[in-house]
Amino acid sequence: QKEVEQNSGPLSVPEGAIASLNCTYSDRGSQSFFWYRQYSGKSPELIMSIYSNGDKEDGRFTAQLNKASQYVSLLIRDSQPSDSATYLCAVAPLHSGYALNFGKGTSLLVTP
Amino acid sequence: DAGVIQSPRHEVTEMGQEVTLRCKPISGHDYLFWYRQTMMRGLELLIYFNNNVPIDDSGMPEDRFSAKMPNASFSTLKIQPSEPRDSAVYFCASRNSGRGGDTQYFGPGTRLTVL
Numbered sequence: 001q002k003e004v005e006q007n008s009g010p011l012s013v014p015e016g017a018i019a020s021l022n023c024t025y026s027d028r029g030s031q032s033f034f035w036y037r038q039y040s041g042k043s044p045e046l047i048m049s050i051y052s053n054g055d056k057e058d059g060r061f062t063a064q065l066n067k068a069s070q071y072v073s074l075l076i077r078d079s080q081p082s083d084s085a086t087y088l089c090a091v092a093p094l095h096s097g098y099a100l101n102f103g104k105g106t107s108l109l110v111t112p
Numbered sequence: 113d114a115g116v117i118q119s120p121r122h123e124v125t126e127m128g129q130e131v132t133l134r135c136k137p138i139s140g141h142d143y144l145f146w147y148r149q150t151m152m153r154g155l156e157l158l159i160y161f162n163n164n165v166p167i168d169d170s171g172m173p174e175d176r177f178s179a180k181m182p183n184a185s186f187s188t189l190k191i192q193p194s195e196p197r198d199s200a201v202y203f204c205a206s207r208n209s210g211r212g213g214d215t216q217y218f219g220p221g222t223r224l225t226v227l
Contacts, residue, residue, distance in 0.1 A: 032214060034214075042220075043203055043218035043219060043220055043221050044155070044203075044218050045218070046215050046216070049214055049215070088154075088155065092214075096168075097143055097160060097162055097167060097168075097207075097209075098143070098207060098209075098214055098216065099145060099157050099160045099167075099168060100145075100157060100216065101157070102147075102154055102155040102156070103154065104153075104154035104155075105154065105155075
């Protein structure tokens with residue numbers, strides 16, 4: 001079984017702080033990595049994708065990938081109450097058509 | 113664009129009944145995925161299609177589950193007979209590989225309750 005592991009949380013941060021979400025994966029053949037956000041009762045929506053080691057920034061979001069350590073993270077700067085959601089880490093193995101293995105998600109709560 | 117459309121949005125049925133979930137992918141998308149989400153197991157891939165052909169159905173839990181994609185604009189996931197442990201939210205997602213896109217767009221899901 002190819003595992004994607006996340007701390008279930010909840011992770012609570014005050015408004016304006018940096019939220020740090022972490023994910024590890026077991027399949028060394030994985031090539032593509034994604035962070036999805038899911039609000040309660042809604043469907044997942046893609047917020048970041050990353051393919052190479054290092055950092056990738058998009059607005060308040062930064063994804064970090066370390067393939068040697070099999071580790072992916074998501075930083076959310078200047079956290080807002082509207083960021084409160086479950087964040088799902090997803091990993092696509094090579095030649096999978098981007099069929100995704102998801103972690104169970106980390107619940108983030110941003111308090112005003 | 114209307115996005116991925118799923119029906120019904122909610123389904124309540126009794127154990128032993130047949131359940132059919134429907135999905136219309138985004139027009140022009142060549143990949144279609146079926147996922148199931150539960151609190152215990154999270155979001156799991158059941159099966160995916162490329163150009164209407166099933167590519168990997170290793171996530172389908174057992175023979176009670178079947179999926180079809182008769183054309184590029186329609187797919188079904190059928191459970192027969194249904195069991196209480198099938199209760200979950202079932203998501204359909206689609207992707208357009210032609211644009212080099214990696215984004216899967218999820219439908220709103222079907223919440224299935226089997227009594």
